[in-house]
Every structure is written in C-alpha cells, then in structure tokens.
Amino acid sequence: MDWLVIIILTPYLLYLFRINAGFSSIRRYRKKTEANEFVSVIIPCKNEEDSLPLLLKSLDNQDYDPNKFEVIVVNDNSCDNTTGAAFSHLSRYELKVISNTGYGKKQAIRSGIKEARGELIVTCDADSTVNPGWLSTIASFYQDKKAAMIIAPVMLSRGDGFAPWFQELEFISLQAVTAGTANNNNPVMCNGTNLAFTKEAYKTHSTDLRDNLQSGDDMFLMHNIKKNRNLKILWLESEDARVTTKASTTLSSYLSQRARWISKAGSYNDIYTMGLALSTLMAVIMQATLMFMSISDQVYLPPFLTAFFIKSIPDFLLLFTATKRFGATNLLKWFFPAQLVYPFYVLAIIIKSLVGSKEW
Structure with a gap:
C-alpha cells in the first residue's frame, strides 16, 4: 500500500519541487528608469457601487504621471448604482x-479595450485596491522586458480566525504556483485582478476565449499567448505592483468563487496545466479516501499518514518560501489543520462546480 501511495504522489511531488525551484529563484524587480508608456486601466464591474470608489481613490494616489494613463470603468449590466459611483x-x-x-466579464473587457488609447492594457477588479507604485512599476517592467503579458501579485485582505486565514493561505499558495511556473517559462495560472498585456497580443490571441463559460477571461488569454513561443509571459515580483482584493465573507461565497475557477478547467488544452491539475486531484482524492478508510479500519492509518506527510513536505517548503516573501509567516500555524481540511475542500469545490451557478 505504501508503494501505491508513493507511485500516485510522484507526479505531484515532481511538479511541486519544480515549481518551488522556480519560485525560490525569483528576484524582486526594482524600477530602473521612469517609464513613458501610456497605460489603459480597464475595470469590468457588476454591482460594485460600494467597492468601486475605494479602487478609484487608490488610483488617485498613483505616483505615475496622471497624463500617462486612463481608467475605463465598464459597467456590466449592474442592478445598483455602479455607474453613478464612477x-x-x-x-x-x-x-x-x-x-x-454585451453580457459578462469577457465582453466587458472587450468593450473596454475598444475604447482604450494605450498599447499596454492593465485589468483590475472593482473590489480591489492598488499600491501607489502599481502603474509606474508595471509600466517600467514592460518598458524593460517587452513582455506580451505581465502577471502581477494579488493579496487577500487580512481577517481573523481559521476561515479567512485558510483563504489567505490557499491564495498565497496559488500565487506561488503562478509565479513559480511563470518563472519556469511554463505559466499555468494568472489572475485578471492584476494582469497586464499588450493590445496587439489581445487582438491576436483573444479569438477563442470560450465565451460559453462565464469565467476564464484571464486564463484562456494566457494559454493562447503561451502557444506563441515568440511572445513572453513574465511574473512581476514587486511589492509596489501588488493589488489587494477582498476575501470572501462567507464559506458559501468562497466556495462559489473557487467553483467558478475550477469549472473552466475541463476546457483547458494546455498539457502542463492539465497535468498539474490531474496530479493534484489524484493526490487529494487518495488522501481523502485513505482518511475515511482509516477511520473504519486502522490498517489504513499507516498509508494515510505516509500520504499525508509525503505530500506535506513540498507543500510546506513552497508555503514557507511564499509566506516569507509575502510577509505572512504567521499563517504557517494553520498549515497542518489546513492540510487535513484541504482534500475535502477540493472535493466540495468540484461538486459545486458541477451543480452550482457560474455567474461572476
């Protein structure tokens, strides 16, 4: 049984150690020169009357010349006074x-890009806030690197108790995977809450964004650009470039958000992304199965413990590096409780993604 556990976990371990190596080798970016790039910031929003003013105010505090950027708020058929707030x-x-x-986030971004004057497009969610050096850092990085897509860090607002800390711990792990794979020149994830790309790259690679799916405006664009080996997709490691977004206030809304994310996974055609997702799914299913079996029969306790501790090694190494990088090492006290909960959390998300609503 222990050998079967090791065989099932091996692909996951190989992925995680490779990702950890990529993440650990990232160096912080520091602005070298003042950028001159004109930037178009696009904010797709739906029913964000309360959140949008906070984002717009944080954009007022940018240290980038206000003559070098524009902000385009795209109201996606809101039922509240989002337009009035803007x-x-x-x-x-x-x-x-x-x-x-039209309708939906993908069409909202298209509408914004049609109005955009800049070649460099930056997207951000309405329920977020940005640091003062956000745009100047992204523009400088683009001017230095000439990447077709720039993936920048997203952090969750801090909360108290296990539930918000679990959210933040998981979110940091996803950021580490995003950064590590991008640094390995094989990105598997990105987040439209803090994403930059050229208008030319969008026009050329946005013909197939799976409009039948509500989410995925960011991921499908990234995968399409990734197919073009002449274009660069880079991770921007900079505290100045971080965006902070609100954590979900309830378990139901949190699961719904993750279900929207995972519901599009079946439409991915990137082999590396699919391999990572499959190896993770196999690892968590095995861990959950062995946990249930060990409760009814203690003969399964040793293989469960073997699976638990072997999987925990690369997970902890990645999270240790990531929480240190993002200034959240206090979250590590929740690591082992989260490891026990995580398999069932993933299974709950999968079930919800199959039967729940997918509206953004």
Whole structure:
C-alpha cells in the first residue's frame, strides 16, 4: 500500500519541487528608469457601487504621471448604482465610464479595450485596491522586458480566525504556483485582478476565449499567448505592483468563487496545466479516501499518514518560501489543520462546480 501511495504522489511531488525551484529563484524587480508608456486601466464591474470608489481613490494616489494613463470603468449590466459611483468620482486622471456592449466579464473587457488609447492594457477588479507604485512599476517592467503579458501579485485582505486565514493561505499558495511556473517559462495560472498585456497580443490571441463559460477571461488569454513561443509571459515580483482584493465573507461565497475557477478547467488544452491539475486531484482524492478508510479500519492509518506527510513536505517548503516573501509567516500555524481540511475542500469545490451557478 505504501508503494501505491508513493507511485500516485510522484507526479505531484515532481511538479511541486519544480515549481518551488522556480519560485525560490525569483528576484524582486526594482524600477530602473521612469517609464513613458501610456497605460489603459480597464475595470469590468457588476454591482460594485460600494467597492468601486475605494479602487478609484487608490488610483488617485498613483505616483505615475496622471497624463500617462486612463481608467475605463465598464459597467456590466449592474442592478445598483455602479455607474453613478464612477461618475461621481473626481479624479486626477482621465476617467471613462462606459456600458458593456454585451453580457459578462469577457465582453466587458472587450468593450473596454475598444475604447482604450494605450498599447499596454492593465485589468483590475472593482473590489480591489492598488499600491501607489502599481502603474509606474508595471509600466517600467514592460518598458524593460517587452513582455506580451505581465502577471502581477494579488493579496487577500487580512481577517481573523481559521476561515479567512485558510483563504489567505490557499491564495498565497496559488500565487506561488503562478509565479513559480511563470518563472519556469511554463505559466499555468494568472489572475485578471492584476494582469497586464499588450493590445496587439489581445487582438491576436483573444479569438477563442470560450465565451460559453462565464469565467476564464484571464486564463484562456494566457494559454493562447503561451502557444506563441515568440511572445513572453513574465511574473512581476514587486511589492509596489501588488493589488489587494477582498476575501470572501462567507464559506458559501468562497466556495462559489473557487467553483467558478475550477469549472473552466475541463476546457483547458494546455498539457502542463492539465497535468498539474490531474496530479493534484489524484493526490487529494487518495488522501481523502485513505482518511475515511482509516477511520473504519486502522490498517489504513499507516498509508494515510505516509500520504499525508509525503505530500506535506513540498507543500510546506513552497508555503514557507511564499509566506516569507509575502510577509505572512504567521499563517504557517494553520498549515497542518489546513492540510487535513484541504482534500475535502477540493472535493466540495468540484461538486459545486458541477451543480452550482457560474455567474461572476
């Protein structure tokens, strides 16, 4: 039984050690020169009357010349006063408020890009806030590296108790995987909450974004760009470039968000991404199965413990490096409780993704 455990875990271990190596070798980016790139910030939003003003205010505090960027708020058929909240904001920068020409986040981004004057497009979610050096760092990095897509860090707002800490711990692990795979020149994830790409790359690689799916505006674009080996997709490691977004306030909303993310996984055609997802799924299913079996029959306790501790080694190494990088080492006290809960959490998300609503 122990040998079977090791065989099933081997692909997962190989992926994780490779990702950890990629993440550990990332160096922080520091701005070298003042960028001159004109940037178009696109904010797709739906029913964000309360959150949007906070983001627009944080954009007022940018250290980037306000004449070098514009902000385009795209209202996606909101039922509240999202448009009014945007129009009432007095900004230092050029602010455009438009309505989505269709429905859904993907079409909202398309509508924004049609109005954009800049070649460099930066997307951000309305329920987020940005650091003062956000745009200047992204623009400088783009000017230095000339990447077709720039993946930048996203952090969750801090909360108290196991549930919000579990969210943050998982989110940091996803950021580490995102950064590590991108640094290995084989990105598997990105987050539209903090994503930059060129207008040319979007026009060329956005013809197949799976419009039948509500989510995936970021991931499908990234996978399409990734197929073009002449284009670069880079991770931007900089505290100045971080975006902070709100954690889900309830377990139900948190599971729904993750279910939306995972519901599109069946439409991926990137082999490396599919391999990582499959190896992770096999590892958590085996761990959950052995845990249940060990409760009814203690003969299965040794293989469960073997699986638990072997899987925990690369997980902990990656999270140790990541929490240190993101200034959240206090979260490590929840590592082992989270490891016990995680398999069942993943299974709950999979079930919800199959039977639940997928609206953004």
